[in-house]
Amino acid sequence: MSHHNPGVDVIVIGAGMAGLVCAERLRRRGYDVLLAEARDQVGGRTAGIEVDGETVDLGGQFIGPGQDRIYALAAELGVAIFPTHTAGANVLETETGRVRRFRGMAPKLGPLTLLDVARAQSRLGRLARTVDAETPWCGPNAAALDGQTLQSWIDRTVKTQGGRRFLVCACRAIWACEPSELSLLHALFYIKAAGSLAAVTDVEGGAQQDRLDGGAYGVATRLAERLGAAIRLNAPVQRIEQNDSGVVVTVKDGTTWHARHVVVAVPPPLAARIAFHPPLPAARDNLLQRLPMGNVIKYVVGYPAPFWRQAGLSGAALSLRGPIALTVDSSPRSGRRGVLIAFVNGTPARDLATRSPEDRRTTLLDSLGRLFGPQAATPVSFVERNWNEEAFTRGAYSALFPPGAWTQLGSTWRAPVGRIHWAGAETSPRWYGYIDGAVRSGEAAADAVARAELH
Missing domain, CATH: 3.50.50.60 (FAD/NAD(P)-binding domain)
Known part of the structure; x- marks a missing residue:
């Protein structure tokens, strides 16, 4: 009717x-x-639910320097800001399952691999500075950058196997996809839109620095x-x-x-x-059809207390073994309990989604147990949000531009x-x-x- x-x-x-x-x-x-x-x-x-009297963010939750409009909105609404917990050592799980602790932004990958990754990151940063974030399809190198994937650039630029594995993991963590699915131009635009690669990847001084009280x-x-x-x-x-x-x-x-x-x-x-x-118009319609969302399953795992802090850990972890791409301490400001959030992104998210809920839970908790010890495998609460199964989102964190989309169709991007x-x-x-x-x-x-x- x-x-x-x-x-x-x-x-x-x-x-x-x-x-x-x-x-x-x-x-x-x-x-x-x-x-x-x-x-x-x-x-x-920015979905959320209540768990044990606390609001839990099932979607986007972090903010950082340079994000002036969300800080201003929070102030206008009377929402307090507090820092993401970073004190303690971070954790890296290698592809063979070895767990290593490190401090700062440089995981223990070995000197040659670290140098290789640092050079690749520096080159990405330099290339990103050549992109105009207002019109990324313009510029003398736009067609060449948009005609390749981030994977093809990694294959050509990164010399060590460990460096390539690390950058694949980083791509999953940042864009929730495989580097073969992403235009190099889009990766550079995304970095330029944030100001720098450090702004994208860092916690302190970067986009993950702060959280909103109440989510x-x-x-x-x-x-x-x-x-x-x-x-x-x-x-x-x-x-x-x-x-x-x-x-x-x-x-x-x-x-x-x-x-x-x-x-x-x-x-x-x-x-x-x-x-x-x-x-x-055909170009605008074609652009919409060509922009899939990233693949993300977000887990919010609760404990009676943030036990990892007592063990000298920050709660931040990267896993080259998977299926977890990264974890972050997301404990509430009240300190009433401990919360780890874990992201399974890209191909691992697609693979994990085909399993039963019980198998997914067991796999996720086994992975957390390897990263943080046996206490991590016995939570008091466990919430899963597969964003690709959300009928009115169909993925996260954001839409991905494949090769050719920016330079062929980008001029229709924001035009009414x-x-x-x-x-x-x-x-x-x-x-x-x-x-x-x-x-x-x-x-x-x-x-x-x-x-x-x-x-």
């Missing part, structure tokens, strides 16, 4: 961080806004409280029609809403599933299509894929709508 609703000024699709920020910014400017969310809760990729999900819920009845949950959008006077948005149950503009603030694979009438505007962490030239990028994109989309209203 079709239900027609009175018109609003703007419809925002997707109540993740980008959509919430966009809708709230438009509301403050006096626009009548409706925010349609497919799920039964807000937050998008990133708490920021989303506070924004949602401001928007109140403007939010419609359980409302997956299936069709967007536009003409010279406005847009009509149709959700799964047949309900239709009318507006002057619409902002699509969902991941590219979901935007590609919406029926647009008239159809999107008539009354259709775009938001989401994938549309930000600064901090692409991060919470801060989502905030920036929501602000930018609201500003674009306001400019369009003036014409």
